[in-house]
Structure formats: C-alpha cells, structure tokens
Amino acid sequence: SQIFANHVPHHCSKSTAVNNEVNTQTSVSSSSDDYDSCLPFSKIPEPRGLPWFGRWLEYKLDYSKVHRRDLILKKLQAEYGDIVKETIAGRHIVHLFHPDYIKQVYDSEGKYPMVPPILESVEMYRRSNDLTPGLGNSNGEVWYKLRAAVQYILLRPKKAMDFLPGQNKVAADFMNRLDGLIAENGEVPDLNRWIARWGLESAANNCFDIRMNYFETKEGLELSNRIINANSDVFDLATKLYFSLPIYRIFQTPSLKKLFDQEDFINEEACKNLDTALERYTKAVEDGTLAEDRFLFLTHMLQSEHVSDKDLRTIILSILTDTLSTTSQILLNNLYNLANNQKEQEKAADEARSLLTSSGELTSAAFNSSIYLRACIKESFRLHPVGLDILRLSPCNLAIGGYQVPEGTYLCLNNYVHSLDPAIIPKAESYIPERWLRDSDWDKINPYLLTPFSLGTRMCVGRRFAEQELLLMLAKILTSYRLEWHYGKMHQRFRMLLIPDQEVKVKFIRRDG
Numbered sequence: 001s002q003i004f005a006n007h008v009p010h011h012c013s014k015s016t017a018v019n020n021e022v023n024t025q026t027s028v029s030s031s032s033d034d035y036d037s038c039l040p041f042s043k044i045p046e047p048r049g050l051p052w053f054g055r056w057l058e059y060k061l062d063y064s065k066v067h068r069r070d071l072i073l074k075k076l077q078a079e080y081g082d083i084v085k086e087t088i089a090g091r092h093i094v095h096l097f098h099p100d101y102i103k104q105v106y107d108s109e110g111k112y113p114m115v116p117p118i119l120e121s122v123e124m125y126r127r128s129n130d131l132t133p134g135l136g137n138s139n140g141e142v143w144y145k146l147r148a149a150v151q152y153i154l155l156r157p158k159k160a161m162d163f164l165p166g167q168n169k170v171a172a173d174f175m176n177r178l179d180g181l182i183a184e185n186g187e188v189p190d191l192n193r194w195i196a197r198w199g200l201e202s203a204a205n206n207c208f209d210i211r212m213n214y215f216e217t218k219e220g221l222e223l224s225n226r227i228i229n230a231n232s233d234v235f236d237l238a239t240k241l242y243f244s245l246p247i248y249r250i251f252q253t254p255s256l257k258k259l260f261d262q263e264d265f266i267n268e269e270a271c272k273n274l275d276t277a278l279e280r281y282t283k284a285v286e287d288g289t290l291a292e293d294r295f296l297f298l299t300h301m302l303q304s305e306h307v308s309d310k311d312l313r314t315i316i317l318s319i320l321t322d323t324l325s326t327t328s329q330i331l332l333n334n335l336y337n338l339a340n341n342q343k344e345q346e347k348a349a350d351e352a353r354s355l356l357t358s359s360g361e362l363t364s365a366a367f368n369s370s371i372y373l374r375a376c377i378k379e380s381f382r383l384h385p386v387g388l389d390i391l392r393l394s395p396c397n398l399a400i401g402g403y404q405v406p407e408g409t410y411l412c413l414n415n416y417v418h419s420l421d422p423a424i425i426p427k428a429e430s431y432i433p434e435r436w437l438r439d440s441d442w443d444k445i446n447p448y449l450l451t452p453f454s455l456g457t458r459m460c461v462g463r464r465f466a467e468q469e470l471l472l473m474l475a476k477i478l479t480s481y482r483l484e485w486h487y488g489k490m491h492q493r494f495r496m497l498l499i500p501d502q503e504v505k506v507k508f509i510r511r512d513g
C-alpha cells in the first residue's frame with residue numbers, strides 16, 4: 001500500500017537488531033542471538049479468539065467495550081502481562097505496556113520512525129481524492145522532508161512564540177464571550193462545544209491570520225457547528241471501521257461513504273479559507289504592505305521547497321481538526337480536574353495571576369516561567385490522556401520481553417495502564433501535580449511512563465501550539481473564575497482518541513464578585 005511505499009528500511013542502530021551492529025549507547029542488551037533464542041511471535045500471550053477474526057465478534061456484540069477500551073487494555077495487561085497480542089479482523093496488534101519495552105522501541109528507531117496511519121479510513125479518503133497523506137500518514141524520506149519544513153515553524157520555541165500574540169487575542173475574545181454564557185447556576189450549557197469553537201477559532205487564526213468569528217456571529221456559530229459535527233462523525237466512523245471486518249477496503253460501505261462525505265465538507269471549508277487567505281497574502285505582498293508579524297504560517301510554508309500546494313492543504317486540515325480532537329478536549333479535562341481539587345486549583349490560580357500582564361496577556365517569558373500550571377497539565381494528562389497509545393511499525397526485528405517481534409509489526413506503545421498503576425505511581429488515582437515538580441518528595445518517575453506528545457523525532461509537531469494555548473486559557477480562566485464540580489466521576493470515551501464521555505458541567509464562580 002502507499003503507506004509503506006516510502007519505507008526506507010534502516011538497520012536498527014541498536015543491538016536489538018538482527019544485523020547485530022555493535023551498540024555503545026544504550027543499555028538494551030539483546031542481540032541477534034537474543035532474537036533467535038527468544039520465543040517466536042506466535043507465542044506472545046493473547047486472549048482466545050477465532051483465527052484471523054480474533055476479538056472482532058466480541059467488540060461487535062458489545063460496542064461498549066470499544067468505548068471503554070481503557071478498561072479492556074487494563075484487563076489485557078492484568079491477565080497476560082506487559083507484552084500482549086490482540087487480533088481484530090486480521091489486524092495483529094502487539095501491545096507494549098512496560099515503559100522499558102517502550103523505551104526499547106524508541107531507542108531502536110532510526111532517522112525515520114515508522115507509523116501506521118492513526119485513522120486508516122482518513123488516509124484512504126486522502127488517497128482516493130488525490131490529496132497528500134499528511135505528516136501522520138507518511139513514512140520514510142517523504143515524511144522526513146515534510147516534517148523538517150513543518151516543525152521549523154510549529155515546533156521551534158522561538159518561531160511558535162511568534163503566534164502567541166494572535167493566540168492571546170482569540171483567548172481574550174473568548175473570555176469576554178464566556179462571561180455571557182454562564183447560566184444562573186454557574187454552569188455553561190454546552191461548554192464542550194464552546195471550547196471546541198475556541199479551539200477552531202485559534203487554529204484558523206494560526207493558519208490563515210484571520211478571524212472566523214466561530215464563537216461570535218450567527219453564521220460563525222452555525223459553520224463551526226457543522227465542522228465540529230463533521231470532525232466528530234469522522235472519529236466515530238473511523239473507530240467503527242477499525243473494529244469491523246475490513247470490507248470497506250474492497251468497496252465503499254455506507255460508513256465509509258459517510259466518512260468520506262464528512263471529510264469532503266471539512267476539506268472544502270479548509271480549502272476555501274486557505275484560498276481567501278492566499279488572496280489576501282498575495283495582495284499584501286504585491287502592495288508591499290505585508291507586515292513582518294502577519295501571515296507567519298503561510299509565509300513560511302510558501303517559502304519551503306519541500307511543501308507542495310497539496311501538502312499545505314493537508315497540513316492545514318490537520319491543524320484545524322487536530323486542535324478540535326486534542327487541545328480542546330484536553331482543556332476540558334484540565335478544567336474538570338482543577339474543579340475537583342480546590343487546594344491545587346488555588347495554587348494554580350496564584351501562579352496564573354503572576355503569569356498574566358495587567359491587560360491579561362501571556363508573554364513568552366511568562367509562558368517559560370510557569371511551573372505549577374505545567375505540573376497540573378501533566379497530571380491531568382496522566383489521569384485523562386488524549387490517546388491510549390502511540391502507534392509504531394517495529395523498525396526491525398526486536399527481542400522484547402523474551403519474544404520475537406519481527407520488523408513491521410503493528411505496535412501500540414501503551415503507557416496509559418502503568419501510569420495509573422498504584423504499584424508504579426503512588427496514589428495513582430489522586431490528582432497530585434506536585435509529583436511532577438523538580439526536587440519533589442515523589443520518587444523519580446520513569447521518563448517513558450507519561451509521554452502525552454510522544455518522544456523522539458516523530459513527537460507531536462503541534463506540541464508547542466497546544467501547550468501555549470492550554471497554558472494561556474487555563475491562566476485566563478483561573479484568574480477570573482474559581483471552578484467547582486458537583487457531579488460524579490468523569491470518564492472518557494474511546495474513539496481512536498479519547499474525549500470526555502459527558503458534558504463537562506464545571507461551575508464558574510467569578511473571583512471578583
């Protein structure tokens with residue numbers, strides 16, 4: 001398939017490889033001899049199931065098992081150990097639960113970490129519509145060149161900081177809007193959707209340098225609704241397809257068609273906005289009126305020789321939808337956790353006040369100086385992550401936990417289960433941001449245990465944008481409001497990524513009133 005077409009096999013640089021290169025840099029001590037002496041792939045523990053079908057029927061009969069995949073994974077680890085195989089309709093997945101095993105995979109990645117597409121059906125959509133696959137669906141040299149161009153502007157701290165003034169403006173406007181949305185009981189009806197609208201507005205502003213009024217005008221509200229719904233449908237349908245028989249790979253099933261229709265809509269919207277932005281950009285260049293701080297994203301992308309027009313369209317699509325599926329959901333989780341933990345919330349609010357300027361802005365220096373709020377965000381990631389796993393195709397033959405894991409195996413680096421295990425994390429169920437502070441009393445936590453943005457050269461390219469926007473919004477909300485929670489425990493629902501399984505009915509109490 002096209003996904004693998006760009007695969008440039010590299011020889012594992014660590015001694016886990018079959019080619020037995022000498023390794024001087026890592027403590028991973030397996031070699032080709034180890035690989036040969038390991039138990040074969042077929043012996044990796046796995047739950048019973050029919051050959052090829054595996055657990056397909058189980059998920060089909062009880063879809064709640066898909067929604068609570070976190071519980072399924074926990075059970076798999078408890079029953080079978082830290083390396084477990086799972087088969088779902090022909091897809092053989094190897095789950096790695098132990099941070100040391102996860103480290104082993106990262107350590108053996110070469111220049112081009114290999115991934116399967118996170119949403120296979122979306123990758124199919126792009127392929128059948130002559131779009132480029134995008135960063136997350138590319139591998140090898142093609143991925144590497146595109147990645148270098150995109151990460152230059154998104155991930156380099158100095159460059160990403162240039163977007164902070166725009167992010168501040170969107171956040172300030174959202175805070176004004178929020179005030180009017182709070183009902184008499186202190187809650188914001190439909191908070192999840194309002195937060196999604198903020199995320200979309202901020203992402204569009206980052207890409208196009210224009211305000212879309214997604215949380216302001218009637219048209220903006222309607223349009224953002226349609227985009228949010230379409231993105232939500234894409235994830236629901238992609239999850240349904242992932243757990244179904246792969247007939248959709250042969251012909252367009254109704255679910256795949258619906259997913260394609262929703263992608264068509266999001267894609268058309270993104271392209272329309274890009275074309276308008278390009279017109280304004282070109283005019284500004286021609287008139288000689290392009291200010292240095294305008295159209296930062298487009299200026300860089302258009303100047304990069306490795307970014308084609310098609311690449312640009314896919315990257316923009318990804319920034320818009322990723323913000324909806326990740327940053328917005330993570331902000332909701334943070335509000336929930338802070339509302340549930342008053343003592344910690346007050347400490348965070350104290351820091352928040354010291355971070356913002358008198359006009360309520362977050363400067364780059366203040367962003368860099370935050371300690372406690374960052375720890376809160378990290379702790380919230382531990383309890384309510386954005387995803388359960390990070391996907392990889394094993395870069396070479398690996399000897400993991402005494403088993404042979406051949407090159408190209410579909411791996412789930414699954415640290416979620418251990419990051420909630422009381423044997424590994426003391427008081428695992430409690431929200432304790434302090435555990436992430438330097439020199440805290442807490443034992444050193446394995447650095448491969450909590451990696452919300454992943455690690456290494458393939459780490460989330462939107463990480464800086466997400467961190468800036470999260471910290472900014474949390475600082476602003478905590479400065480203006482005290483948060484309370486009066487409902488039961490919030491869980492998350494799995495749809496390839498995780499979202500709150502309910503309306504986040506945080507109570508907002510004005511601090512100055």
Ligand code: HEM
Nearest residue numbers: 135136319322323326327330386453454458460461462466
């Ligand atoms: C809280 C927010 C976010 C979290 C926790 C998150 C997490 C992740 C993770 C775990 C990966 C997989 C990395 C790997 O395979 O090693 C990833 C990849 C990616 N993320 Fe994010 N993400 C977030 C927000 C964003 C945003 C806002 C954007 C867009 C601006 C974005 C764009 C991407 C892209 C394009 C990739 C693929 C990178 C590649 O394969 O080279 N993410 N993200």
